[in-house]
Amino acid sequence: MFRGLYTATSGMLAHNRKQQILTNNLANANTPGFKQDQTVLRAFPDQLIHAMESGKFASNGGRMPGSSTPIGQLNTGVYSQEGIPSFSQGPLKETGNSTDLSLMDELLPENPQSQQKGSLVFAAESDSGQIRYTKNGQFSVGEDGLLKTSDGNSVLNQNMEPIRVDSTNFTVAENGQVTLQNGGSAGGLWIGYTENPEQFVKEGHGLLRWEGTPQTAPQSIEDVPLLNNTNSFVKQGFLEQSNVDLTQTMTEMMATYRGFETNQKVLQAYDRSMEKAANEIGRV
Known part of the structure; x- marks a missing residue:
């Protein structure tokens, strides 16, 4: 009986975690460059249940070794995998602002070996002076004349x-x-390319931290042979919108709520059974 309590509780915790991720996606549906997090529910390792049978009596009066008959498998609960960002490109919105820039992931060529297009990122300097990456091209010009992210981090050049x-x-x-306005050159923006965007970790405020190996870290587009024949990486006056699908997110939120509610009812049923066992069966 107690095993069922733990199973139902794990289901409630897993659905609660998934609901938090979906709520965060929904809250950032209008955040430029936001990448929705995806998560799935996975079962804990199965347990194989056997029926143990006592051994038969031997001719000398002893007992033969017992045997076991497989009954089936039993799951002991579920858990929610950590949210992994989906780096599919969101729709582009024309703003007309010179400081709004969008990266053109859809125009990237596929790698013939991996069959993947990869992903582009801007580079920015965090408050601690470390290199961070971003897909949010909603920039502005600071009082010092530097190009800044929406949260005041300096955008980096080549x-x-x-x-x-x-x-x-x-x-x-x-x-x-x-x-520049006077016709002079300010150099080029650092635009990075990676085939493993799933190695990024969100830090908040639109910044991404690289958690992969240094060998697979984003490279400048100039150092990637695959992109030698590509010149379209960034578009001025456009913003990449969030890639959150509102209809799908709302549907998943309703399904997750129903899953939580179902596990809650199972937990309540176990609680009533235990109460009856303690108060009524003991009385008999």
Whole structure:
């Protein structure tokens, strides 16, 4: 009986965790560049149940060794896998703002070996001075003339240094080269490419931290032979929207709520059975 209590409780905890992830996706449905988290429910390792049979009596009066007959498998509960961001590209929205930039993942060529397109990212300097990555191209120009993310982090150029644009009157070519109002060049934006975006970990405020090996870390597009014939990486005046599907998310939230409610009712049924066993059977 107690095994059922633990199984139902694990189901409630797993559905609660999944609901938190879905709620966060829904809350960021209008956040530019946001990538929805995906999670699945997995069962704990199965247990194989056997029926133990006593051995038969031998001719000398002793007992033969017993045997076991497999009955079936039993799951002991479920758990929710950690949310993994989906890096599919969201729809592009035209804003007309010179400081709004979107990365063109859909125009990337497929790797003939892995059959994957990979993903592009901007680089930014975090408050602690470390290199972080972002898909959110909603930038602005700070008082110091540097290009900033929406949370004030400096956007980096090809030399991994803050890029200076001085005003909003600048243009960005599709290859990431920045031209100032006076016709001068501000260099190029650092645009990174990786075939393993699932190795990114969200840090909040649209920043991503690389948790993979240094060998597979995002490389500058100039250092990736696969992209030698590609020149369209960034589009000015457009923002990549969140890739959250509102209809699908709402449907999954309803299903998750029903799953939580079902496990809750099972837990209540066990509680009533235990109460009856303690108060009524003992009385007999």
